[in-house]
Amino acid sequence: xxxxxxxxxxxxxxxxxxxxxxxxxxxxxxxxxxxxxxxxxxxxxxxxxxxxxxxxxxxxxxxxxxxxxxxxxxxxxxxxxxxxxxxxxxxxxxxxxxxxxxxxxxxxxxxxxxxxxxxxxxxxxxxxxxxxxxxxxxxxxxxxxxxxxxxxxxxxxxxxxxxxxxxxxxxxxxxxxxxxxxxxxxxxxxxxxxxxxxxxxxxxxxxxxxxxxxxxxxxxxxxxxxxxxxxxxxxxxxxxxxxxxxxxxxxxxxxxxxxxxxxxxxxxxxxxxxxxxxxxxxxxxxxxxxxxxxxxxxxxxxxxxxxxxxxxxxxxxxxxxxxxxxxxxxxxxxxxxxxxxxxxxxxxxxxxxxxxxxxxxxxxxxxxxxxxxxxxxxxxxxxxxxxxxxxxxxxxxx
Amino acid sequence: xxxxxxxxxxxxxxxxxxxxxxxxxxxxxxxxxxxxxxxxxxxxxxxxxxxxxxxxxxxxxxxxxxxxxxxxxxxxxxxxxxxxxxxxxxxxxxxxxxxxxxxxxxxxxxxxxxxxxxxxxxxxxxxxxxxxxxxxxxxxxxxxxxxxxxxxxxxxxxxxxxxxxxxxxxxxxxxxxxxxxxxxxxxxxxxxxxxxxxxxxxxxxxxxxxxxxxxxxxxxxxxxxxxxxxxxxxxxxxxxxxxxxxxxxxxxxxxxxxxxxxxxxxxxxxxxxxxxxxxxxxxxxxxxxxxxxxxxxxxxxxxxxxxxxxxxxxxxxxxxxxxxxxxxxxxxxxxxxxxxxxxxxxxxxxxxxxxxxxxxxxxxxxxxxxxxxxxxxxxxxxxxxxxxxxxxxxxxxxxxxxxxxxxxxxxxxxxxxxxxxxxxxxxxxxxxxxxxxxxxxxxxxxxxxxxxxxxxxxxxxxxxxxxxxxxxxxxxxxxxxxxxxxxxxxxxxxxxxxxxxxxxxxxx
Numbered sequence: 070x071x072x073x074x075x076x077x078x079x080x081x082x083x084x085x086x087x088x089x090x091x092x093x094x095x096x097x098x099x100x101x102x103x104x105x106x107x108x109x110x111x112x113x114x115x116x117x118x119x120x121x122x123x124x125x126x127x128x129x130x131x132x133x134x135x136x137x138x139x140x141x142x143x144x145x146x147x148x149x150x151x152x153x154x155x156x157x158x159x160x161x162x163x164x165x166x167x168x169x170x171x172x173x174x175x176x177x178x179x180x181x182x183x184x185x186x187x188x189x190x191x192x193x194x195x196x197x198x199x200x201x202x203x204x205x206x207x208x209x210x211x212x213x214x215x216x217x218x219x220x221x222x223x224x225x226x227x228x229x230x231x232x233x234x235x236x237x238x239x240x241x242x243x244x245x246x247x248x249x250x251x252x253x254x255x256x257x258x259x260x261x262x263x264x265x266x267x268x269x270x271x272x273x274x275x276x277x278x279x280x281x282x283x284x285x286x287x288x289x290x291x292x293x294x295x296x297x298x299x300x301x302x303x304x305x306x307x308x309x310x311x312x313x314x315x316x317x318x319x320x321x322x323x324x325x326x327x328x329x330x331x332x333x334x335x336x337x338x339x340x341x342x343x344x345x346x347x348x349x350x351x352x353x354x355x356x357x358x359x360x361x362x363x364x365x366x367x368x369x370x371x372x373x374x375x376x377x378x379x380x381x382x383x384x385x386x387x388x389x390x391x392x393x394x395x396x397x398x399x400x401x402x403x404x405x406x407x408x409x410x411x412x413x414x415x416x417x418x419x420x421x422x423x424x425x426x427x428x429x430x431x432x433x434x435x436x437x438x439x440x441x442x443x444x445x446x447x448x449x450x451x452x453x454x455x456x457x458x459x460x461x462x463x464x465x466x467x
Numbered sequence: 468x469x470x471x472x473x474x475x476x477x478x479x480x481x482x483x484x485x486x487x488x489x490x491x492x493x494x495x496x497x498x499x500x501x502x503x504x505x506x507x508x509x510x511x512x513x514x515x516x517x518x519x520x521x522x523x524x525x526x527x528x529x530x531x532x533x534x535x536x537x538x539x540x541x542x543x544x545x546x547x548x549x550x551x552x553x554x555x556x557x558x559x560x561x562x563x564x565x566x567x568x569x570x571x572x573x574x575x576x577x578x579x580x581x582x583x584x585x586x587x588x589x590x591x592x593x594x595x596x597x598x599x600x601x602x603x604x605x606x607x608x609x610x611x612x613x614x615x616x617x618x619x620x621x622x623x624x625x626x627x628x629x630x631x632x633x634x635x636x637x638x639x640x641x642x643x644x645x646x647x648x649x650x651x652x653x654x655x656x657x658x659x660x661x662x663x664x665x666x667x668x669x670x671x672x673x674x675x676x677x678x679x680x681x682x683x684x685x686x687x688x689x690x691x692x693x694x695x696x697x698x699x700x701x702x703x704x705x706x707x708x709x710x711x712x713x714x715x716x717x718x719x720x721x722x723x724x725x726x727x728x729x730x731x732x733x734x735x736x737x738x739x740x741x742x743x744x745x746x747x748x749x750x751x752x753x754x755x756x757x758x759x760x761x762x763x764x765x766x767x768x769x770x771x772x773x774x775x776x777x778x779x780x781x782x783x784x785x786x787x788x789x790x791x792x793x794x795x796x797x798x799x800x801x802x803x804x805x806x807x808x809x810x811x812x813x814x815x816x817x818x819x820x821x822x823x824x825x826x827x828x829x830x831x832x833x834x835x836x837x838x839x840x841x842x843x844x845x846x847x848x849x850x851x852x853x854x855x856x857x858x859x860x861x862x863x864x865x866x867x868x869x870x871x872x873x874x875x876x877x878x879x880x881x882x883x884x885x886x887x888x889x890x891x892x893x894x895x896x897x898x899x900x901x902x903x904x905x906x907x908x909x910x911x912x913x914x915x916x917x918x919x920x921x922x923x924x925x926x927x928x929x930x931x932x933x934x935x936x937x938x939x940x941x942x943x944x945x946x947x948x949x950x951x952x953x954x955x956x957x958x959x960x961x962x963x964x965x966x967x968x969x970x971x972x973x974x975x
Contacts (some may be wrong), residue, residue: 128587131585131601133602134583135586235603275663278678345678348685458660461660
């Protein structure tokens with residue numbers, strides 16, 4: 070059931086948000102997890118309806134009793150009643166011909182007319198049986214709030230969670246217009262956002278804290294660990310390793326702590342900052358220490374160590390030590406180092422060597438990239454440098 | 468010089484020996500040098516998801532019969548309820564709360580909330596965390612507003628969050644006060660590498676600053692928190708689940724000498740929209756299991772505090788962001804409601820029940836929650852006033868203008884009696900008492916026992932271990948060198964298994 074659900078998200082994330090909402094609403098995993106499968110006419114269950122409103126029109130500031138500006142408690146109940154009657158069969162089935170599936174039980178559906186509040190234009194939904202779900206989602210997506218809410222969510226995820234300039238508000242308005250014009254197709258909206266000069270502006274570099282998963286994958290990639298394309302089982306072991314490392318930093322990939330997902334993407338006012346506490350930053354530090362020091366240990370006992378040269382590529386190594394440090398900084402950080410930081414990092418790279426010895430080392434490596442003595446010196450210098458650079462607070466920003 | 472050493476240094480002066488003027492001077496100094504800290508501790512337990520209060524503290528008599536039509540499927544049978552008072556019974560899974568209540572170590576407050584309770588999880592939690600009203604947004608958490616998150620010393624954070632996630636109650640305009648840790652007993656120092664060129668990059672600078680701040684708090688407090696967790700004691704068996712483990716950590720941290728004022732914990736899973744009990748068995752299933760975890764863990768925690776002689780320093784507030792609807796839905800559960808009970812636990816609480824529930828016979832709205840009788844900010848204010856000695860004028864100015872004190876804290880005399888264990892037949896006596904440079908502790912045992920004998924200061928911190936091992940059934944004497952003890956009251960405690968006896972003596 071969960072696999073089905075993941076496939077649904079993976080396959081539809083870049084298509085129609087409207088179709089995705091319809092599909093998610095009656096996906097067996099959702100019905101079971103958010104109690105839709107026991108929502109019925111004689112005692113509606115409000116749980117999924119509330120989540121659906123939060124996902125579409127979004128929850129605005131509280132304006133009065135039960136009134137969230139964009140919807141009210143009346144709408145929670147009306148939406149819950151529109152969604153009554155959906156059930157799941159073959160939930161625990163191990164028979165491949167009987168996959169878990171949702172079905173509609175007309176007798177459990179509330180056939181009365183549902184009256185929505187003025188926040189949703191006082192709309193009514195008459196009984197439409199299993200089609201009523203489509204009408205409900207059309208209703209929720211018809212006003213400006215849903216498009217705004219979606220545009221904002223995309224903007225916060227990709228650009229900056231902090232929205233306080235007129236320029237930002239104008240961009241979000243533009244995106245929201247495009248959401249409506251494209252009838253909630255995600256791809257054109259993302260193409261517009263990610264192709265805009267705004268997205269690439271220097272002032273939005275390094276303003277979002279990475280998730281534990283991003284931190285974990287980035288650290289491994291930067292240290293030259295890659296999945297082995299030819300070995301399926303080794304890849305499984307590698308990904309399991311990554312998943313367990315991210316979990317140690319408080320992100321269990323398929324189990325966010327609240328129904329609306331990870332607090333980092335939905336919890337005002339600090340959004341992405343929710344990832345970083347004393348505890349999780351200590352766990353991130355342990356990851357860096359362990360991967361730098363001990364490499365990746367596979368369950369079969371194999372240990373793979375960091376390959377520093379993989380990231381930069383041996384052929385282009387600059388002979389100037391400061392340039393070399395700068396190349397690493399570009400790989401690792403969203404924002405360049407200050408002159409003083411660059412000088413300090415260069416001193417760490419060199420250790421007790423002179424800059425000339427370094428230049429000679431690189432020049433010789435260009436002639437013979439496999440010479441064991443030369444490679445060893447480079448590895449040692451890299452290990453010193455990376456232990457310094459990977460412990461930058463900036464490593465957590467993207 | 469940190470505050471603790473400063474005060475210890477002062478305690479060595481002869482001035483302190485003669486009582487009240489010195490005690491007054493000490494209080495003034497404490498007020499000057501460190502936040503709110505008066506050595507007392509508040510433990511917060513948030514029941515996330517919204518507690519079904521009517522399944523927790525169940526009305527009996529006529530009120531029970533009224534509820535049968537509204538939520539009959541959810542009600543435990545009358546005979547199964549555990550005795551509470553003449554109007555209510557505990558849910559059968561809440562033996563832990565029953566024992567605390569019977570000992571006078573638990574106060575129940577009915578109908579807690581605020582006007583127009585918000586039925587959204589996120590907003591509901593945010594309101595409780597920031598002491599806001601339904602319509603107001605506050606930038607800072609209530610603990611921050613009340614200055615409880617200020618560090619009492621350079622080695623103790625003001626607040627410790629036990630689950631490693633940011634706690635909104637400790638929020639500041641730019642981040643979070645205190646430290647949130649995944650495992651308080653381990654500490655990993657975080658080296659601080661290059662930050663990057665923040666000139667002209669305002670947003671980057673803000674995020675970098677937040678990270679640097681969090682890292683520096685972690686580096687400043689992490690090691691002493693871990694040291695306290697490892698030095699600290701805990702001598703009862705807790706239920707084997709994560710919530711109880713969080714409370715055990717709290718006991719270890721306090722007994723290990725951490726001076727933090729607030730510890731934040733939570734228990735998840737109260738969002739019981741469906742199948743909150745097993746069909747036909749209201750005393751089994753999801754909610755009963757949670758209630759059992761809750762009561763079991765808090766009972767163990769209180770027993771632990773008593774054995775550690777910390778019971779006069781710690782109170783625990785159990786609260787939930789909103790209650791659930793009075794009527795059941797058709798899923799065998801309840802949807803989000805309004806008011807809910809809150810519980811204050813500890814030897815220093817007044818005990819008993821405050822507030823009452825209305826008559827549900829006239830209930831016409833099927834989505835109605837339990838009405839709110841008491842504003843939750845009065846509960847916060849009472850804790851600030853009675854526990855942390857914050858003047859009520861300050862509470863009204865900073866936290867809640869309409870604050871009115873509740874009678875929930877009293878004398879620190881409640882002790883939870885031990886049930887099901889053999890009585891410890893041991894006597895302790897200190898002579899001379901008062902003592903100066905040395906004293907002799909006599910221990911009489913009626914039977915041979917494996918024991919541990921330790922000395923604690925007035926703040927509940929262990930001063931030294933006197934003896935650990937087996938002793939025969941007779942009188943034993945231990946000569947204790949007290950020449951380095953600062954003047955004050957000391958507790959000599961003997962622990963054998965899960966039992967303890969203690970005696971007090973004064974160093975003059």
